[in-house]
Amino acid sequence: xxxxxxxxxxxxxxxxxxxxxxxxEQGEILGxxxxxxxxxxxxxxxxxxTLVPTAGSILFDGAEISGVAPHxxxxxxxxxxxxxxxxxxxxxxxxxxxxxxxxxxxxHSRAKADEAAERALGMVGLPTDRHASVxxxxxxxxxxxxxxxxxxxxxxxxxxxxxxGGLDEHEMDQAADMLRKIRDELGITIIWVExxxxxxxxxxxxxxxxxHGEKISEGxxxxxxxxxxxxxxxxxxxxxxSQAAAAEARRKAGV
Amino acid sequence: xxxxxxxxxxxxxxxxxxxxxxxxxxxxxxxxxxLIWSFAYTAWSIMGRFGLVSLGHxxxxxxxxxxxxxxxxxxxxSPWIGIPISMVAAGVLALVVAYPCFxxxxxxxxxxxxxxxxxxxxxxxxxxxxxxTGGSLGYTPNRAPSGKGLLALQFDDKTTWYLIALGVWVxxxxxxxxxxxxxxxxxxxxxxxxxDAAAAAGVNVTAEKLxxxxxxxxxxxxxxxxxxxxxxxxxxxxxxGIAVSLQxxxxxxxxxxxxxxxxxxxxxxxxxxxxxxxxxxxTGAVGWDNLVxxxxxxxxxxxxPKGILGSVMERFKTQPKKV
Numbered sequence: 001x002x003x004x005x006x007x008x009x010x011x012x013x014x015x016x017x018x019x020x021x022x023x024x025e026q027g028e029i030l031g032x033x034x035x036x037x038x039x040x041x042x043x044x045x046x047x048x049x050t051l052v053p054t055a056g057s058i059l060f061d062g063a064e065i066s067g068v069a070p071h072x073x074x075x076x077x078x079x080x081x082x083x084x085x086x087x088x089x090x091x092x093x094x095x096x097x098x099x100x101x102x103x104x105x106x107x108h109s110r111a112k113a114d115e116a117a118e119r120a121l122g123m124v125g126l127p128t129d130r131h132a133s134v135x136x137x138x139x140x141x142x143x144x145x146x147x148x149x150x151x152x153x154x155x156x157x158x159x160x161x162x163x164x165g166g167l168d169e170h171e172m173d174q175a176a177d178m179l180r181k182i183r184d185e186l187g188i189t190i191i192w193v194e195x196x197x198x199x200x201x202x203x204x205x206x207x208x209x210x211x212h213g214e215k216i217s218e219g220x221x222x223x224x225x226x227x228x229x230x231x232x233x234x235x236x237x238x239x240x241x242s243q244a245a246a247a248e249a250r251r252k253a254g255v
Numbered sequence: 256x257x258x259x260x261x262x263x264x265x266x267x268x269x270x271x272x273x274x275x276x277x278x279x280x281x282x283x284x285x286x287x288x289x290l291i292w293s294f295a296y297t298a299w300s301i302m303g304r305f306g307l308v309s310l311g312h313x314x315x316x317x318x319x320x321x322x323x324x325x326x327x328x329x330x331x332x333s334p335w336i337g338i339p340i341s342m343v344a345a346g347v348l349a350l351v352v353a354y355p356c357f358x359x360x361x362x363x364x365x366x367x368x369x370x371x372x373x374x375x376x377x378x379x380x381x382x383x384x385x386x387x388t389g390g391s392l393g394y395t396p397n398r399a400p401s402g403k404g405l406l407a408l409q410f411d412d413k414t415t416w417y418l419i420a421l422g423v424w425v426x427x428x429x430x431x432x433x434x435x436x437x438x439x440x441x442x443x444x445x446x447x448x449x450x451d452a453a454a455a456a457g458v459n460v461t462a463e464k465l466x467x468x469x470x471x472x473x474x475x476x477x478x479x480x481x482x483x484x485x486x487x488x489x490x491x492x493x494x495x496g497i498a499v500s501l502q503x504x505x506x507x508x509x510x511x512x513x514x515x516x517x518x519x520x521x522x523x524x525x526x527x528x529x530x531x532x533x534x535x536x537x538t539g540a541v542g543w544d545n546l547v548x549x550x551x552x553x554x555x556x557x558x559x560p561k562g563i564l565g566s567v568m569e570r571f572k573t574q575p576k577k578v
Binding site for chain 1: 438441442444445447448449451452453454455456457458459460
């Protein structure tokens with residue numbers, strides 16, 4: 001469904017993403033992890049058109065989308081959330097989502113937009129009341145709204161950017177279940193960016209690890225959790241603690 | 256049909272009937288001015304309410320007025336054709352200035368500065384081409400021979416002008432309302448808050464902004480052309496330049512940026528103010544209105560940012576519900 005080849009992004013002399021290639025298969029959930037500044041969000045911004053890659057190609061459903069305008073990419077079937085929720089405060093919750101339903105699917109039909117908004121809000125569990133204000137939402141509610149907006153654009157591929165930052169453990173589990181439900185019920189392929197490993201490992205089919213803009217590991221969660229390079233990046237090199245961490249990571253991954 | 260519709264219908268009927276029962280020419284003249292400027296201010300507010308603060312609308316108004324008058328005087332083109340041409344010219348000018356701004360994300364203060372330059376440039380062009388435009392002395396469309404008044408869009412009686420101005424004013428309100436109820440409003444509100452997030456919702460940010468700018472510029476040019484036809488005299492100071500642009504900003508902010516009749520309230524205030532100063536102090540007070548605008552603008556932005564009508568209406572409206 002998505003084939004990324006040799007993706008590079010430089011900002012002046014700084015290379016944020018260096019020669020990253022990967023594939024995403026129809027119907028899977030790919031986890032994308034790495035420490036802060038490892039290039040996860042930069043990759044997302046290139047996939048969604050917000051940034052233009054310095055080099056490399058991004059094929060989505062066989063079409064090159066590298067450097068294409070963001071609204072065209074969204075219309076072609078990629079939806080995205082932002083790491084920090086970016087709701088439109090001057091619109092109600094419903095209008096936020098209806099906007100995405102109207103423009104995101106390229107249908108420009110009011111009825112379809114309202115329908116998409118109802119469905120997306122129902123999916124994430126937010127009220128479908130037309131006038132409820134965004135300002136009444138807490139951190140978890142804003143993340144749900146972010147997800148509803150992305151869903152309303154009718155994506156085949158959902159780019160979920162660090163959906164769990166700022167949530168408590170219970171909310172994290174709920175959010176992780178939500179992503180799985182979106183894949184299972186709506187058949188939407190998902191790339192999930194996160195730096196909290198534990199809860200992600202439980203849900204994803206495959207995981208890819210970035211450090212300093214380069215891919216350092218990729219595979220099944222169980223294999224990646226035990227990869228010494230991953231442990232080094234996440235927990236440092238001290239031998240004792242790294243073994244303990246590997247065990248901890250495996251435990252969290254449930255393997 | 257609810258009480259709101261009925262109120263509008265009754266109000267409109269009263270406004271249409273007015274010149275047939277009340278014929279005081281000076282008062283009708285003031286009403287025509289208020290209606291034409293209300294239309295211009297409404298045009299400005301269609302952009303301004305979304306944070307696209309333009310100080311270039313004096314330029315669009317000048318293009319509307321001068322292109323129409325020049326085509327009539329030099330080529331004998333009837334304003335019925337000249338006005339659409341002048342609107343197209345203003346539209347092209349708007350796109351030429353706005354496209355690079357929107358494409359390269361010139362927003363906020365920087366956008367204001369670019370549009371300010373536009374106002375200045377149009378004023379300079381009118382002044383510099385004085386052989387054609389009369390420069391700062393102003394310009395008068397040629398009088399049509401008798402019997403050709405309709406062709407030349409020149410009417411002597413105030414009632415005709417009052418009805419034309421009323422029609423255009425209603426048109427402006429309808430456009431305002433159409434934008435207000437369209438999905439474009441959601442898109443523009445979203446864009447004014449966060450362009451990246453709007454694009455992630457699938458909005459073509461550049462195209463939406465251009466659309467709103469184009470509508471606003473076309474309407475403003477029409478206002479300029481009608482003002483020219485009505486007054487039969489235009490000068491760079493009255494229909495173009497920075498002073499006219501600032502007057503639009505002032506009127507809309509004072510009246511209310513987010514309500515359909517806000518610009519109209521602003522027009523009533525600015526024109527009454529200008530008239531009172533003119534009658535009271537005569538030529539001794541030339542330019543005083545601009546001074547008062549400036550002071551009031553600051554006061555309003557600080558104490559009454561929603562404008563007079565906006566603040567009054569808010570009292571009657573229920574607050575949006577919280578989740």
